[in-house]
Amino acid sequence: MDLLSHYLSYQAPPMSAPLINVDHLRELLYRLKYMNLNATHEETFENVQKDSLPAFLPNHSPQFDRAEENLLMSPGYPESVESLQCISRKVFVGGLPQDISKSSLLQKFCAYGQVRLDFPSEPTHPPRTRKADRRLSTSGYVFLIYETEEAVFNLLKACSFRDGSYFLPFHEDSMNVKLAQVRPWQLASITYIPNIDAMIDTRLTVFIGGVPRPLTSGELAALLEQNYGPLLYCEIDVDPELFYPKGAARAVFASYSSYVKAIRSRYLHIPNVEFNKRTVEIKPYTMDEILCDECLEAAATHFCRVCMQYYCEACSIRMDHSVGSHLDSPTEHDFDLPNNLLERLAECSI
DSSP states (O other), X not given: OOHHHHHHHOOOOTTOOOOXXXXXXXXXXXXXXXXXXXSOXXXXXXXXXXXXXXXXXXXXXXXXXXXXXXXXXXXSSOSSGGGOOSXXXXXXXXXXOTTOOHXXXXXXXXXXXXEEEEOSSOOSSOOOSHHHHHGGGTTSEEEEXXXXXXXXXXXXXXXXXXXXXXXXXXXXXXXXXXXXXXXXXXXXXXXXXXXXXXXXXXXXXXXXXXXXXXXXXXXXXXXXXXXXXXXXXXXXXXXXXXXXXXXXXXXXXXXXXXHHHHHHHOEEEOOOTTOSOOEEEEEXXXXXXXXXXXXXXXXXXXXETTTTEEEXXXXXXXXXXXXXXXXXXXXXXXXXXXXXXXXXXXXOOO
């Protein structure tokens, strides 16, 4: 099995605990946003005073010591559902019977806890007939939003586990049984950091839009590395309440050549039939204000895919029209991990 297939087929064992070094994650996030690229790793981070850390990096405390110890020393198979909290309350379920109704789904999944169904395309008006009700899930998948993490694990316990995936049976009729895949989202899937000690150039960061929400940072990183080259960091954008993917990501390449290759390709195909959306868009990304590469004074507002330079509004107007046709507005996106994510990890009692 090649590396890509390994990543795309991998799922953690049932009820396994994610391994995250909270201190390293905190440090990397700080370096990504605030580091002086001309300074060494030691000069950059060690000279920062704790009281000057931004809000998304909580000061070091015993709480985060416990989080790091819990996540690194996990035995791998917790003894009880109550000890499992490093998981989102939102769950992806795919491969549903095409003619199943919303009411049948609700009845099925309510058995594990109070739940709300989130369909990929909800109708504007409530269904008036049973036939309309049946059409709600023709996409073949649905998102479940449970009130508690315990309900999610109740669901997983009812599933069969095969080849790294969870499956839940649905009876289409008296003779046929269809297995729907249940994909829980572990918080460990948010970030991919192959080398915590690597120096990162923030100008080699790209924005990835239209990311299928079940795709993990490791799976996305495998695709990017296979097509463009090594990464130093990959992060899935998540909502602050459920810590579930919002459909976007950012990645930092290890070399300028890989970054250029990714930007110029513009689109990346995902060779996995499980997802309805199989193409993601790659765009330039600015984490902080970047100055125009031409005048070195004004803030950059455009990016040229031909010369790979940033330009302010005035300089972009003065550019040749043939070059100007390749100008993009760099994506500015708030990708700071939610303040309560590390707190949530610290609460994990594993």
